[in-house]
Amino acid sequence: MEEGYLLEECLTFCSRYMDDVETKFNKQDRIYDDDGDDDISSTDCLPIFGIRGRAFGKENPRLLSTKEWEEIHYYVLNNCEEVQPFIDEYNRDATNATGMVSSRKRKFIQWFRDQVTTLSKRKHPSATNNLISLAQGPDRAVVSVNGYMVNGSMYRTKDSERERETQNNGVVVKGESGASNLEYYGLLQEIIEVQYIGRNRVILFKCDWWDVHTQGQGIITDSFEFVSVNTSKVLANDPYILASQAQQVFYVDDVVKPNWKVVVKTTPRNSYDVPELNE
Template sequence: MEHLIVHLPYEARVGGPMQYMWIYPFERFLRRLKKKVKNKAHVETSIIETYIVEEIDLFPSQYFEPDVESKRSMPQRNDECTSSDDGIQVSIFNYPDGASGATKKRWLSGPEQHIIKTYIFTNCEVVTPYYDAEVTSLPAYFVNGYNFQTERHNTGMSTMNCGVCVKSSSYTDEENDFYGIIEEIIQLTYTLIPNLHIMLFKCHWVDPVRGMKVHPRYHLGNVNFKKLYQKDDPFILAQQEVHKF
């Protein structure tokens, strides 16, 4: 890899920013064109007919009501759209909306209801009358520039997307890093007010004292997931300063 320090600075100086030298956008566009071809004997005709069908499908969607979902109004895959409900000025409900994957419904257990209720009310007491025990469970959620996934959904993947790191302050004004694995991503719904949701991460936390060691020379952290935090406080808000590790 010695050659990298020779030609990369020259390419950066001559070519400018890297995004202007990437070929990925053109390869993706060519793939879209190839998918339109159904008759290899008439390639151009297949592409033209597919374009006509897409234009016919797209044209009437411009006259749909704003609340009707269509291909034209769908956000991009990793687009953080801030969800701010009309008439709701409580900051806890203004979260970047980036849910992804197939959802499913489940009921909260008694201890989970108590923990979530206590945690939410500690951060925002305005929501007290609107609490509901039914939640939506998600396999993945995009927030803070990261695509977080549950431990089960992340199993078998080449990259780790289920690890989270949050900073917690104590009474001594010291900040501690808490590392954990996402067990479940929960969307909590308050039914008395339409479209009122809160996103929560349920995590297995590592004990910051027994399960976390820092190398004295290189200052690299070693996280031991066999030594978990024993306190019953697994939930965090999705819009907190959450980072992936």
């Protein structure tokens, strides 16, 4: 025991001077979400194009349907801060807010493209290359991958985990502003990388969401603050989120109620919840 302890101390001392040799002190974490992408370094780059995370696993190229393209493009626009002034202007016109949801999405996408095109022709400073790229929409050819590392967690699609004992497909995302206490729980269905003009990219998670709006039937919070969701109650709309918006959860089967799962929240490895102290 003494010899083993002395040997470990000596190796530890020596390893601190070996910068070019991988040791337990400098080796890369198993879960790291920096892909080393330097393609987004331009000064006018929109934050929506700032890729966070790293893809892994098999790549499957495919084409988006018209409905998928509209849903993805509309969601990206609504989650880009630079587009918000255009959304506010569009919503002030009451005539634009009528019609079916799909029709409204299609109208706004076209309206936004026309607005940016007009600003570009006038040489307006707000019409940057990246805003023009965003207005044109993504390419219909996308890449679907099986796994993604982001926010300190590893995610896999639910289909890729059918033969695995591990569970990395549970996702939770915060509700929109005004519903800060609302959280949506679901399973990761697909990881999609969409391409824009100028080598700009956006990573999205397509998820199956459970109904969290119906207390008692879709979601329950017990006296111990444990949350349970009914897996037979599924929400049909808005399946997409940005990969950077996702947080990971795990689900445990409820042994009393069939079709119900208990939500288990976790903290990513090497991430600590340190309270802030007032000065």
